[in-house]
Amino acid sequence: xxxxxxxxxxxxxxxxxxxxxxxxxxxMGYHSSPAVTFLLAVFNLRLxxxxxxxxxxxxxxxxxxxxxxxxLFAELLGDTHEASPFIYLSDGGHFENLGLYELVRRRCKRxxxxxxxxxxxxxxDDLANAVAKxxxxxxxxxxxxxxxxxxERMRPDEKTxxxxxxxxxxxxxxxxxxxxxxxxxxxxxxxSDLDVDIGNYAATHKTFPHETTADQFFDETQxxxxxxxxNRLGALLAAEWRRPPSERxxxxxx
Numbered sequence: 001x002x003x004x005x006x007x008x009x010x011x012x013x014x015x016x017x018x019x020x021x022x023x024x025x026x027x028m029g030y031h032s033s034p035a036v037t038f039l040l041a042v043f044n045l046r047l048x049x050x051x052x053x054x055x056x057x058x059x060x061x062x063x064x065x066x067x068x069x070x071x072l073f074a075e076l077l078g079d080t081h082e083a084s085p086f087i088y089l090s091d092g093g094h095f096e097n098l099g100l101y102e103l104v105r106r107r108c109k110r111x112x113x114x115x116x117x118x119x120x121x122x123x124x125d126d127l128a129n130a131v132a133k134x135x136x137x138x139x140x141x142x143x144x145x146x147x148x149x150x151x152e153r154m155r156p157d158e159k160t161x162x163x164x165x166x167x168x169x170x171x172x173x174x175x176x177x178x179x180x181x182x183x184x185x186x187x188x189x190x191x192s193d194l195d196v197d198i199g200n201y202a203a204t205h206k207t208f209p210h211e212t213t214a215d216q217f218f219d220e221t222q223x224x225x226x227x228x229x230x231n232r233l234g235a236l237l238a239a240e241w242r243r244p245p246s247e248r249x250x251x252x253x254x
Contacts, residue, residue, distance in 0.1 A: 019089050027080045029094035041076040048090035059085045100130040115187045120210040122155040141173040163189040201225040
């Protein structure tokens with residue numbers, strides 16, 4: 001028997017989606033400053049959320065703090081830290097937009113990153129930021145095959161708009177004595193054999209699939225185009241994933 005949604009405590013999937021859109025918030029990681037933190041909190045521009053700390057059992061099951069005033073002042077003064085019974089969650093991009101850092105910190109051996117950030121110039125800023133933080137903070141090096149560099153393989157052709165590789169395969173060097181990790185980096189990009197309607201949407205919307213994130217009101221056509229493109233890219237990755245490691249290619253071409 002399915003659980004009654006009203007009886008389920010703790011964060012839910014819809015809540016996490018909403019939190020991930022907290023682009024402006026009083027506490028924004030290294031983007032924060034005392035003045036900005038204070039002003040955003042005073043004017044109630046608070047898109048983050050206080051959630052139970054998973055390190056403090058059983059607080060993680062609670063939907064929020066009972067004494068909201070205490071945490072409001074903590075937010076106002078920038079007094080947010082990981083040892084609190086409740087932690088302040090905001091957009092991951094305030095620190096590292098792909099989630100690679102925390103997965104590497106946990107020494108994961110196989111990581112799949114889906115980069116759906118708006119990057120019309122295909123510069124790979126989020127990937128570069130994540131790799132740099134892993135190297136500087138954690139001493140972990142992430143490398144890609146020399147024939148598979150981002151600028152060479154993942155930028156679209158000027159004429160067709162198609163990319164040579166829909167994803168890249170990398171290696172995570174955790175250091176001496178540790179088994180290296182495997183990284184698959186998937187980026188929103190146009191490949192061949194797309195559905196007719198998606199191809200038409202791409203032809204009439206030149207920045208697709210990197211339209212501005214300021215657009216928060218997708219219509220049905222736009223939503224379906226991103227959904228179907230994601231299915232296509234995921235299928236390419238899944239096909240490669242099924243291969244034995246010895247037979248895997250460094251990338252999948254379009």
